[in-house]
Amino acid sequence: MSIDIGKRLKEIRKSKGLSQRQLASRSGVTNGSISMIEMNRTSPSVASLKKVLEGIPMSLSEFFSVEEQEAEQYFFTKGELKELSPAILSAIGINGNIDQVSIKQVGDASRHSLQILYECYPPGADTGKDMITHEAEEGGIIVSGEIEVTVDNQVQILKAGDSYLFDSRLKHRFRNISTGDCIIISACTPPSF
Incomplete structure (x- = not known):
């Protein structure tokens, strides 16, 4: 969408x-x-x-949220996760091959102070050479695969079970340099997009 x-x-x-x-x-x-x-x-x-x-x-989250839920929803099936569109990803500065990156949001982040995401980076997926910044803190756990994460001037390859936590105002980038998909469960507060 x-x-x-x-x-x-x-x-x-x-x-x-x-x-x-x-x-x-x-x-x-x-x-x-x-x-x-x-x-x-x-x-x-x-x-x-x-x-x-x-x-x-x-907020950007409110701007891009076009669906209104009538009643508060507390539980979500895999199929109810909301795929964030390329327009949203582009708006936050993901300027790499955004057509490959899949970022799904749990619920309506505009109604909460925490945003939870299910992220999939296929081989070669990259958030872009121009690093991302936004007003938040974010953290995540690598569920499967591996990903190269750059925060400020530090670069680390993270594998399944590894995690990260940083101030999102620092320039950062995610890049899958491996041959398999990388799945990440992440959280961001306050919601940034």
């Missing part, structure tokens, strides 16, 4: 009773920037989109 970022921003802005000019003023961006995003004439960086959403205010 792909989200039309411009259409979504326009719907949310209007639902909050804001004009483009008002949102631009609140966000500290130009009116033209809001207009260009809403018409899909520009694709905002994660930093730009976060800045615009702060004027609403709204």
Whole structure:
């Protein structure tokens, strides 16, 4: 499922009773920037989109969550995990071969202060040479396979049973340099995407 970022921003802005000019003023961006995003004439960086959403205010997780659950759900089957779309992955800075990476979310992260993910990196999958940063802390356990994780200037190959925990504001990257899939169960707080 792909989200039309411009259409979504326009719907949310209007639902909050804001004009483009008002949102631009609140966000500290130009009116033209809001207009260009809403018409899909520009694709905002994660930093730009976060800045615009702060004027609403709204998190990236809330922005990309299009499903509303009527009742609180506490348990989820494997089939109920929500695949995060390439648009979401791109918005957080995953700029490598995102079509290969599968990241599934447990429940609706916009309703919680913790985001839990089931991640699959096939051989050659990479979050990109441009390292990722976001406002959170994250940790995970390698369930199977192995993955090269770079945090700041440290690089480590982690195998099944190994784990990681770091401040996500540090530049980081995940890259599967092995010949098999790597499965990771991870958590992020607060939810970042």
